[in-house]
Amino acid sequence: MKCPRCQGRMFAEKFYDFVRSFNAWKCSCCGELVDSTILQNRVRSSSTFLG
Numbered sequence: 001m002k003c004p005r006c007q008g009r010m011f012a013e014k015f016y017d018f019v020r021s022f023n024a025w026k027c028s029c030c031g032e033l034v035d036s037t038i039l040q041n042r043v044r045s046s047s048t049f050l051g
């Protein structure tokens with residue numbers, strides 16, 4: 001898994017939301033956080049929003 005922002009190395013980490021826990025990828029270089037929900041949202045809105 002490479003960071004979409006800086007192409008750095010990402011590692012899996014477990015995070016806790018208010019109501020659930022989820023696994024996400026965190027970049028060890030820039031701190032970019034990517035989880036499956038974020039990825040889906042980016043795919044869905046990639047044509048209108050580039051983050």
Ligand SMILES: [Zn+2]
Pocket residue numbers: 003004005006007008027028029030031032
């Ligand atoms: Zn990064």
